[in-house]
Amino acid sequence: MRALSILAAVLVLVGLAIVTVPAISPPPRTLAAPGEEQLAQQGAALFARSCASCHGSEGQGTEFGPTLQGAGAASADFQLRTGRMPFTEGAGAQAKRKPAAFDDQQIEALVAYVASLGDGPQVPEVTVDQALVPEGQRTFIGNCAPCHGATGNGGAVGGGALAPALDQATPVQVAEAMITGPGQMPVFGYDQHGLNAVASYVDYLQHAPHPGGFAIGGIGPVPEGFVAWVLGMALLFVIVVLIGRRWTAKGGDEEHVP
Amino acid sequence: MLRWLDERLGIADWARSGLRKIFPDHWSFLLGEVALFCLVVLVLTGVFLTLFYVPDATPVTYEGSYLPLQGQEVSAAYRSVLDLSFDVQAGLVMRQVHHWAALVFVAAIVVHLLRVFFTGAFRRPREINWLVGIGLLLLALGMGITGYSLPDDLLSGTGLRIIYSAAISIPLVGPYIAFLLFGGEFPTATIVSRLFVFHVMLLPALLLGGVAVHLAILWRQKHTQFPGPGHTEHNVVGKSFWPSQVFKSTGLMLLVAAVLALMGGLVQINPIWSYGPFIPTTVSAPAQPDWYVGWLDGSLRLFPPVEFTVLGITVPAPFIPGVLLPGLAFTIMTLWPFIEQRFVTRDTRFHELLDRPWDNPFRTALGVAALLVFVIATLAAGNDVAAIIFNIPVEVMTDVLRILIFVVPLIGFALTWRVMHELRRDDRVGPARPPVVRLRRTPDGGFEEIEASD
Numbered sequence: 001m002r003a004l005s006i007l008a009a010v011l012v013l014v015g016l017a018i019v020t021v022p023a024i025s026p027p028p029r030t031l032a033a034p035g036e037e038q039l040a041q042q043g044a045a046l047f048a049r050s051c052a053s054c055h056g057s058e059g060q061g062t063e064f065g066p067t068l069q070g071a072g073a074a075s076a077d078f079q080l081r082t083g084r085m086p087f088t089e090g091a092g093a094q095a096k097r098k099p100a101a102f103d104d105q106q107i108e109a110l111v112a113y114v115a116s117l118g119d120g121p122q123v124p125e126v127t128v129d130q131a132l133v134p135e136g137q138r139t140f141i142g143n144c145a146p147c148h149g150a151t152g153n154g155g156a157v158g159g160g161a162l163a164p165a166l167d168q169a170t171p172v173q174v175a176e177a178m179i180t181g182p183g184q185m186p187v188f189g190y191d192q193h194g195l196n197a198v199a200s201y202v203d204y205l206q207h208a209p210h211p212g213g214f215a216i217g218g219i220g221p222v223p224e225g226f227v228a229w230v231l232g233m234a235l236l237f238v239i240v241v242l243i244g245r246r247w248t249a250k251g252g253d254e255e256h257v258p
Numbered sequence: 259m260l261r262w263l264d265e266r267l268g269i270a271d272w273a274r275s276g277l278r279k280i281f282p283d284h285w286s287f288l289l290g291e292v293a294l295f296c297l298v299v300l301v302l303t304g305v306f307l308t309l310f311y312v313p314d315a316t317p318v319t320y321e322g323s324y325l326p327l328q329g330q331e332v333s334a335a336y337r338s339v340l341d342l343s344f345d346v347q348a349g350l351v352m353r354q355v356h357h358w359a360a361l362v363f364v365a366a367i368v369v370h371l372l373r374v375f376f377t378g379a380f381r382r383p384r385e386i387n388w389l390v391g392i393g394l395l396l397l398a399l400g401m402g403i404t405g406y407s408l409p410d411d412l413l414s415g416t417g418l419r420i421i422y423s424a425a426i427s428i429p430l431v432g433p434y435i436a437f438l439l440f441g442g443e444f445p446t447a448t449i450v451s452r453l454f455v456f457h458v459m460l461l462p463a464l465l466l467g468g469v470a471v472h473l474a475i476l477w478r479q480k481h482t483q484f485p486g487p488g489h490t491e492h493n494v495v496g497k498s499f500w501p502s503q504v505f506k507s508t509g510l511m512l513l514v515a516a517v518l519a520l521m522g523g524l525v526q527i528n529p530i531w532s533y534g535p536f537i538p539t540t541v542s543a544p545a546q547p548d549w550y551v552g553w554l555d556g557s558l559r560l561f562p563p564v565e566f567t568v569l570g571i572t573v574p575a576p577f578i579p580g581v582l583l584p585g586l587a588f589t590i591m592t593l594w595p596f597i598e599q600r601f602v603t604r605d606t607r608f609h610e611l612l613d614r615p616w617d618n619p620f621r622t623a624l625g626v627a628a629l630l631v632f633v634i635a636t637l638a639a640g641n642d643v644a645a646i647i648f649n650i651p652v653e654v655m656t657d658v659l660r661i662l663i664f665v666v667p668l669i670g671f672a673l674t675w676r677v678m679h680e681l682r683r684d685d686r687v688g689p690a691r692p693p694v695v696r697l698r699r700t701p702d703g704g705f706e707e708i709e710a711s712d
Binding site for chain 1: 287326327496524
């Protein structure tokens with residue numbers, strides 16, 4: 001009885017924590033959205049501070065980073081929102097997804113600045129639509145799965161690069177990746193419809209139920225073989241040792257060999 | 259009823275002596291039974307799957323309940339497996355139990371084989387059953403490979419493509435073998451129905467027949483036993499089949515079934531719906547075979563891709579790592595009882611008593627080394643997955659494995675050799691034990707003392 005009430009108390013506390021934490025966590029917005037000009041100015045200042053060391057004072061590129069003239073808003077938005085920029089992985093390494101280093105408003109400012117450096121793709125608008133999932137599946141299996149894996153769990157692409165798992169990318173980021181081709185990823189020139197379809201399928205992968213139980217990575221036979229040995233065979237081994245134990249001290253009957 | 263049967267068939271004596279068969283008391287003798295009971299589960303679930311599977315590569319439109327494939331053109335075979343997974347009652351769990359059972363089946367065979375190897379149970383007079391056992395292992399692998407390919411999904415299609423290129427790489431006869439197996443140039447429309455015939459008729463018939471022979475020989479030759487008080491080269495001591503071992507074995511069978519059901523019910527395996535239907539122009543990645551084929555795939559990945567010409571015949575790259583080396587390894591393993599007799603121990607006596615692993619340090623060390631080669635080759639099949647997990651480039655991973663596959667087995671050999679020699683010395687000199695008097699029951703009920711053999 002006592003144990004039960006403690007359990008109940010713990011459960012209530014945990015529940016309260018779950019309810020209250022999201023409610024207090026987003027910091028209150030203080031800045032009002034500034035106008036276009038202010039935005040680009042603020043972006044220029046931020047850029048000079050955090051990006052110019054690698055991308056050059058005018059975004060013209062240096063030996064540490066490529067030119068951003070013509071990279072476009074889509075590329076900047078993708079790189080900043082997936083936390084890839086500012087680049088901290090060290091020369092020659094692949095930019096990794098990290099928590100974004102800037103808040104929304106700062107990102108908007110930087111994106112506006114990079115966009116002003118030269119013509120490049122705009123941040124795409126994406127609609128996720130159930131009806132497009134089958135079409136997206138086909139495109140995905142043919143064009144994305146060879147690198148990202150059929151279940152979008154990531155894969156090695158050679159040259160030391162990894163195609164990351166797609167479990168965190170938002171639909172807009174998926175579309176941005178396709179039109180800008182970050183790192184080793186090629187650019188995919190799909191129209192709006194194609195972008196929507198692939199983004200819808202990635203969204204489906206992220207939210208679809210896993211029929212059949214624990215999805216153990218969803219990357220096929222490697223974890224499956226592992227589970228077969230470590231769960232299946234090991235369990236049976238223990239069973240065999242228990243059942244096969246000598247239960248009686250003396251070994252019973254005898255039979256002669258022909 | 260029984261008498262009626264016996265009068266006509268005269269099998270009572272035969273059955274009675276069969277039921278009295280003695281099973282020695284050691285857990286390691288149950289490992290083979292685990293394999294046997296996996297096979298039982300495989301047959302039962304397999305029959306269920308066969309009721310719904312359609313061995314036909316004709317394109318059809320999928321209209322089942324899995325959203326991302328609705329309206330897409332897939333093969334009838336792939337559609338039937340999707341329907342099994344989503345629209346047939348208990349179909350998915352049957353598929354999963356079947357697949358898990360296949361993986362554990364081969365694992366149990368391998369563990370059983372290791373037990374037989376490390377205890378020298380294959381020595382005279384049991385060489386025949388060793389050969390039968392190897393045959394069963396090959397058949398189990400064949401069952402696994404054909405079964406894996408039946409759903410006609412993109413992943414298994416990639417596997418078939420690799421098998422095709424290995425088959426066609428055999429000098430001179432390769433193209434004919436490939437043609438015989440596939441009925442044309444990959445991908446062929448006939449392959450699904452051929453695999454089906456292999457998987458549900460030809461191979462199971464051979465496998466079940468082989469198991470019957472394996473067990474019949476075991477019954478005839480009796481079990482081996484570990485050395486122990488009263489255990490000699492002329493008897494086998496333990497519990498009789500009836501009324502003792504039957505209960506152990508039945509219990510084990512139920513537990514094997516329970517573990518497999520648990521895995522099939524709780525852990526997803528081979529989600530073919532995610533891989534998508536087989537499309538000739540696409541390969542999937544990461545593409546791995548089931549674990550027991552991994553060593554072949556790993557060997558292909560580790561071996562440098564060289565193609566050369568001998569006597570005007572071009573030897574394509576997959577031949578050496580994909581056909582020659584594995585073939586050599588299997589041949590040595592198959593002939594091991596004879597190789598050992600001829601060149602290692604020169605021991606052609608009959609044996610009913612098993613070796614403990616330290617009784618023959620060389621064999622044990624060699625076995626460990628071979629096992630390590632196999633394990634590393636298997637790991638190499640997952641080099642791309644390992645690269646992701648350890649976050650290092652695939653190429654580096656491959657080079658590291660190329661070194662390990664030579665170094666680790668050597669170290670393993672040396673260490674095992676050393677440890678086994680020490681164990682053997684302890685075993686011989688060991689702490690002084692009270693003298694053991696060995697008695698044997700004579701047929702007329704008395705006892706006679708037998709001289710200590712060591």
